[in-house]
Amino acid sequence: MNVIQPWKIEIAIVNMVDYTPLVPTAPDNAALLEEIHALHCLTHDDDEVPLEITRELSPLVVDFREKFVAPKVIEFMRDCMGFEVTSPARIDTFAKWFKPGQDLGAHLHGGTHITTVYYPADSEAALMIFDPRFNASRGYPQQVRDKHFAPYVFHPRAGDLVIMPSYLMHGVKVVQEEMRLSLVNDFFFHCGGRQDA
Numbered sequence: 418m419n420v421i422q423p424w425k426i427e428i429a430i431v432n433m434v435d436y437t438p439l440v441p442t443a444p445d446n447a448a449l450l451e452e453i454h455a456l457h458c459l460t461h462d463d464d465e466v467p468l469e470i471t472r473e474l475s476p477l478v479v480d481f482r483e484k485f486v487a488p489k490v491i492e493f494m495r496d497c498m499g500f501e502v503t504s505p506a507r508i509d510t511f512a513k514w515f516k517p518g519q520d521l522g523a524h525l526h527g528g529t530h531i532t533t534v535y536y537p538a539d540s541e542a543a544l545m546i547f548d549p550r551f552n553a554s555r556g557y558p559q560q561v562r563d564k565h566f567a568p569y570v571f572h573p574r575a576g577d578l579v580i581m582p583s584y585l586m587h588g589v590k591v592v593q594e595e596m597r598l599s600l601v602n603d604f605f606f607h608c609g610g611r612q613d614a
Contacts, residue, residue: 426582427497428546428569433485433535434576446576450537452477453600457512470510481535482510482602486578490531490604493580500606506530507605515542515597521589523547529583529603536573540597544571544579547586573599 434446456475472479487506494500509529515521520542526532534544545568548554554566570590571579581587583603 424550426549426585427493428585429489429493429497429580430571431489431578431580432574432576433481433578446537449477449481450598453512453535453537453598454514454596456510456600457514457598478510478600481600482508486533486535486602487604489578490533490580490602493531494606502606504607506607509603509605511601513597513599513601515589515592517592517595520591523586523588525586526583526601526603529605531604531606532581532583532585533602533604534579535600535602536575536577537598537600538575538596540573540592541594542592542597543590544573545569545588545590546571546581547588549585 452475456470456478459474470479470482487508490506491502494502513521523545547568548566550566554562557566571577573579589597
C-alpha cells in the first residue's frame with residue numbers, strides 16, 4: 418500500500434520566556450502582562466476596527482511585537498510555508514481578556530495570513546484548534562473521529578506564543594481562573610510576485 422499525506426498544516430509554539438533571557442532587551446513578562454491588560458481595556462469593544470497600536474500608547478507591546486513576535490513569524494513563513502518575507506506586514510494587534518465562566522466559540526481571523534496568540538500567564542482554559550477539513554469526520558464512528566478529527570488542544574503557560582495560519586478555526590474552552598489574558602497579532606503580507614516553495 419502506498420500511503421500519501423497531501424495536506425500538511427504547521428502550527429508553531431515557542432515559549433518567549435524561555436527564549437528572552439538570551440536577549441538583553443527582552444521585556445519583563447509581568448510588565449508586559451500589565452500593558453496587555455491596559456490594551457484590552459482600550460480595544461475590547463472595538464473588534465471590527467482595530468485600534469492602531471503606537472509606541473506611545475503601548476511601548477512594551479510594540480517592542481515585543483517588533484523584536485520578538487515578528488521575527489518568529491518571518492521564520493515561520495520561511496521555514497514552514499516557503500515564503501521569504503521581503504516587505505513589512507500590516508499587523509493588527511489586540512488583547513483579549515476572558516473572565517470566569519466565559520468561553521469563545523470556533524472562529525477564524527479572515528483577511529489575514531498568520532495569527533499569533535501570546536499568553537503572558539498560565540491558563541487552564543485551553544486553546545482548541547479545529548481540523549480545517551470541514552465535514553471530513555461526517556459519518557465516522559466516534560473512535561475514528563476522536564483519533565483523526567479531534568481538535569488540537571493546547572494548554573498555555575506563561576510566555577507561550579502560538580503561530581498559525583489565520584484560516585484555522587480555533588476557540589477557547591470555558592475559563593476557570595480569575596483572568597485569562599492574551600495578546601493577538603494578525604499579520605497580512607503583501608504577496609505580489611512569485612515565490613518558490
